[in-house]
Amino acid sequence: MEPVQLLTISRFLHIWATACYAVGTVAATLIMLMRKGRIFPVAVWVVALGFVGQVLLLFLRWNGSGHLPVTGLFETQHFLALWVVAGALYFYRRYSARPLFPAATGLALSALAFASLGPQRLVPLTPAIDTPLFLLHVATSFSAYGLFGVAAVASVYQISGFDSSGCGRGRRIIDECLYIGYILFSWCMIAGSLWAYLSWGSYWTWKIKGLWSYLLWFYYSGVLHVRNRAGWQGRPVSLLAVLGFVLVLFTYLGLGLLFETSHPLL
Amino acid sequence: MKPIQKMLEPLWWVATSPVTFVGLCLLWCLDLGLGSVVAYQADPQFSARMDAYPFKVWLNTVAPKSLPGSLWVYILVWLTWLMVGSLFLCTINWLLNRRRWQKGLGEVFVHLGFLMIFLGFVVGSVAGTRTQGIVLNRGETRSVDRSALTLLLHQLEQKRDWSGKVLDTVSDLELLSEGHSMARSSVRLNHPLIWKSAVIYPRGAIVTIRKVLLSFEGRPVGPLGEGEEISLPSGMSFRVDRLVQSGERSGYISGPAVLIRVTKSEGKGLQRAWLTGTPGNARAQLFGTEVSLLGEEKTIQGIYDLHTDPGVQFVLPGVFILGVGTLWSLVGYLGVSRRTGADVARI
Numbered sequence: 001m002e003p004v005q006l007l008t009i010s011r012f013l014h015i016w017a018t019a020c021y022a023v024g025t026v027a028a029t030l031i032m033l034m035r036k037g038r039i040f041p042v043a044v045w046v047v048a049l050g051f052v053g054q055v056l057l058l059f060l061r062w063n064g065s066g067h068l069p070v071t072g073l074f075e076t077q078h079f080l081a082l083w084v085v086a087g088a089l090y091f092y093r094r095y096s097a098r099p100l101f102p103a104a105t106g107l108a109l110s111a112l113a114f115a116s117l118g119p120q121r122l123v124p125l126t127p128a129i130d131t132p133l134f135l136l137h138v139a140t141s142f143s144a145y146g147l148f149g150v151a152a153v154a155s156v157y158q159i160s161g162f163d164s165s166g167c168g169r170g171r172r173i174i175d176e177c178l179y180i181g182y183i184l185f186s187w188c189m190i191a192g193s194l195w196a197y198l199s200w201g202s203y204w205t206w207k208i209k210g211l212w213s214y215l216l217w218f219y220y221s222g223v224l225h226v227r228n229r230a231g232w233q234g235r236p237v238s239l240l241a242v243l244g245f246v247l248v249l250f251t252y253l254g255l256g257l258l259f260e261t262s263h264p265l266l
Numbered sequence: 267m268k269p270i271q272k273m274l275e276p277l278w279w280v281a282t283s284p285v286t287f288v289g290l291c292l293l294w295c296l297d298l299g300l301g302s303v304v305a306y307q308a309d310p311q312f313s314a315r316m317d318a319y320p321f322k323v324w325l326n327t328v329a330p331k332s333l334p335g336s337l338w339v340y341i342l343v344w345l346t347w348l349m350v351g352s353l354f355l356c357t358i359n360w361l362l363n364r365r366r367w368q369k370g371l372g373e374v375f376v377h378l379g380f381l382m383i384f385l386g387f388v389v390g391s392v393a394g395t396r397t398q399g400i401v402l403n404r405g406e407t408r409s410v411d412r413s414a415l416t417l418l419l420h421q422l423e424q425k426r427d428w429s430g431k432v433l434d435t436v437s438d439l440e441l442l443s444e445g446h447s448m449a450r451s452s453v454r455l456n457h458p459l460i461w462k463s464a465v466i467y468p469r470g471a472i473v474t475i476r477k478v479l480l481s482f483e484g485r486p487v488g489p490l491g492e493g494e495e496i497s498l499p500s501g502m503s504f505r506v507d508r509l510v511q512s513g514e515r516s517g518y519i520s521g522p523a524v525l526i527r528v529t530k531s532e533g534k535g536l537q538r539a540w541l542t543g544t545p546g547n548a549r550a551q552l553f554g555t556e557v558s559l560l561g562e563e564k565t566i567q568g569i570y571d572l573h574t575d576p577g578v579q580f581v582l583p584g585v586f587i588l589g590v591g592t593l594w595s596l597v598g599y600l601g602v603s604r605r606t607g608a609d610v611a612r613i
Contacts, residue, residue: 179599180599183595183596186589186592187589187592190585190588190589197460197578197582199457200456200467201458201465201466202317202573203578204387205313205317206312206316206317207313207317208303208306211302212299215295218294218295219291219292221291222287222288222292222295223288225285225287226285226288229284229285
């Protein structure tokens with residue numbers, strides 16, 4: 001496929017996914033407010049169509065560039081949104097988590113809106129990041145970010161006194177997101193450290209992005225250790241999950257956009 | 267209960283409680299987060315300055331000069347020690363009290379992996395060395411300070427794009443220890459030579475122009491080095507006054523460039539011209555005769571950094587154990603999750 005064609009299809013799929021998530025989010029919210037639970041699957045299907053479009057966009061760009069499309073603001077925001085929606089669809093399927101659904105898709109929608117600000121052209125990889133460890137490092141990082149995002153959304157419900165699942169499984173959703181997200185983030189750090197060691201001869205540097213990634217890792221280590229302790233269950237863990245996602249956003253977007261880092265976004 | 271036991275029990279509880287570890291984690295995060303941002307604001311290159319030294323050397327010699335700006339790193343070191351202790355005691359206590367061995371073994375591996383990584387970091391910080399800017403000619407051998415290691419550069423080549431811009435420097439490098447070859451490989455950008463705890467990383471090359479070959483009166487002249495002069499059959503003398511190397515400047519002239527001087531017989535006249543390799547500047551007219559630059563004789567030297575980090579011997583197995591632990595935990599978690607599907611308080 002010609003690069004211009006690819007870019008055109010990529011733009012179309014981006015708009016398609018954004019529109020589907022917008023319609024799905026609004027529809028799910030209205031259905032929830034009007035208590036028309038029977039037609040809730042319509043909103044889910046609309047979001048699922050957007051999800052399919054996003055998956056297609058991912059594969060087209062992967063095929064076009066020859067590498068996992070996770071470089072730059074546009075692609076990373078798409079990857080993040082993909083995992084948030086995957087989480088929302090999974091929890092809807094597993095726990096019928098209806099209240100969580102519009103909030104999570106809304107989060108994905110804002111990520112795609114933000115993605116629109118970034119350049120959409122395909123960029124070849126520099127030799128430094130042209131390695132399978134890069135693929136593993138970034139893929140696990142954004143899947144973890146996505147799950148931490150869903151945990152934060154579910155936590156906001158818990159803090160507000162609502163159950164994100166609608167059937168008493170809200171805590172379970174937070175727990176799953178934190179636990180699996182932590183494991184994925186650990187793999188991200190392992191892959192990143194090995195990659196740095198093989199490429200630059202050092203698994204640790206004092207660069208600010210690396211420091212904050214370790215900070216995030218240790219923060220969620222702490223959260224995992226207290227999440228099942230009696231005094232910390234409920235609201236405290238929910239607050240920690242929300243604060244954790246604020247840290248995620250700062251580490252990913254704040255540092256990437258405001259600081260001169262080894263992981264630039266623009 | 268004996269009084270001493272009564273006194274130690276709360277201490278043991280504090281030392282082995284996960285909450286202690288969590289509290290230390292939060293303090294560690296706070297210190298690292300605020301400290302790194304403030305340090306970045308004060309000096310965006312702070313990480314490069316820290317990475318240039320083994321951590322222990324930086325702590326002992328560099329950091330005291332920048333106090334209180336580097337206080338956050340000292341606090342970080344103390345908190346890291348406390349976290350290692352807390353993690354160790356917490357794991358021991360958990361192992362002593364656990365009843366079912368298979369379930370939760372993933373978490374044991376995760377803790378063990380973290381402990382080994384911490385241990386490796388400490389060993390690397392204390393016993394690591396950094397030798398930077400080792401310059402080698404082709405075929406040259408150089409021993410590295412404070413180690414029994416020697417570097418031998420077999421070949422060196424610069425890869426260029428179509429415009430002549432240097433993309434990479436490829437070195438065929440051999441590492442010797444007490445005269446015996448330990449490792450040999452092609453070293454280039456992002457592909458260092460790694461042998462046990464030693465890493466040799468290429469930092470590029472120094473290209474030096476030694477002599478230039480010129481054309482004057484239609485005949486080749488040279489090769490001539492800086493300060494060399496020859497007399498021509500026409501009675502004129504020809505001299506290379508100055509060689510400006512790549513990256514150097516002489517007035518408004520940027521290297522690589524050569525300043526030549528032509529003197530008429532018996533000193534009746536003198537003219538000078540700068541010649542560079544760029545189009546339009548490779549030729550000039552002196553006394554009505556064209557002089558041009560035909561070529562340069564260059565030497566190329568490779569620059570290398572050699573780091574040794576004995577802690578890597580602990581970190582790499584630690585990373586492997588951590589990876590196995592997380593995989594085990596994930597499989598265990600998903601298994602429990604599939605079987606129960608319930609809102610479990612403890613997994």
